[in-house]
Amino acid sequence: MAGRITSVAFSARFLRDVKKLDAVQRAAVEACIADLYADPIPSARRFHLLNPKREGIYSVDLFPGTTTHKITLTIADGVATFRRVDTHAAIDRSP
Secondary structure: OOOOOOEEEEOHHHHHHHHOOOHHHHHHHHHHHHHHOOOOOOHHHOOEEOOOOOOOEEEEEOOOOOOOEEEEEEEEOOEEEEEEEEEHHHHHHOO
């Protein structure tokens, strides 16, 4: 499991993905980022390794209790780099 998150960074792809979201989804992104600073990360976010074959890429649910949208990220030296935010199916195709 990844270590504690102390800061965040955003990929260009993540920033483009966020621009496509509506206001409710953008607010959920902000709440998700805040939750990732918690230790431990709330279990409702379902923080987990995206795929054992894709070492180092994690995913979290954008909306707790649903699996409609996910965020993917990598974590190195306490820095969470957000890669994508999209529907569950789109993330599974291209994390």
